[in-house]
Amino acid sequence: MINTEHITEYIPQRPPIVMISRLLEAGEKNIRTGFDIAADNVFVEDGLLQAPGLVENIAQTAAARIGYLAKKNNTPVPLGFIGAIQNLEVLELPAAGSSLETEIVIEHEVFNATVVHGAVRQEGRIMAQCDMKIFVSQSK
Template sequence: MVDLILEMDDEHVETFFEIKIDNIFLENGFFTESGLVENMAQTCSSVVAKDYFIDENYNDKEDVNVVGFISGIKTLKIHALPQIGEVIYTKALLVSKFITESYSLCTMKCQTFRADELLLEGEITLFIQENKS
């Protein structure tokens, strides 16, 4: 649910996503609430999950398989839904993270926009771990 990462560092990410007609989160020509939450989760996960895919020298790691899921939604306000063909921009900021050898937890604040119009705002916690099987 992310077409392009526009900007990213260790605490911040901005993404771009075009709502296409074949998206599974469409209903009556609109991108659903569940779709906005999934876009939020995938945008937010890129900040913490990137450490699984690149090493400390920013070299790609080979054959990495990561699994992640939403472990909690602290706040969520959906103000409007975008339509097919529209582009949304999602911005997320790291609030906290907890990293162990076997998994990572991160909490992030997120906002999604259509141009300058705020569509979604919320705070989400994600669980991410490498699948070593």
């Protein structure tokens, strides 16, 4: 497990936009992260993590997988870009002070494009889910 103090080695984002706290599991076709929602998070409004924060959490979980594989292969962590978000469902907004678990499952990978399904859960309940198309930059 990779904790907060080392998570930025796997993702290009930097505070205050870091939206994952822990890397829980990383495989070839999936990844799970944990996220502790701070009250002063830029995406918290009226004590609740807003939908853009949930989407960013899914995107950063996908980025952590790419970063994990890059570090495993001893290559630089590449930048990724969201190309499309489809089928977004926000079922519940989690409260500041709570923890989330996010899982990404790879649906398709072709060249530098990856299609993933992401789901954010709190205590087993789905908070949000979507399909996301991510493009990974091939340049340094």
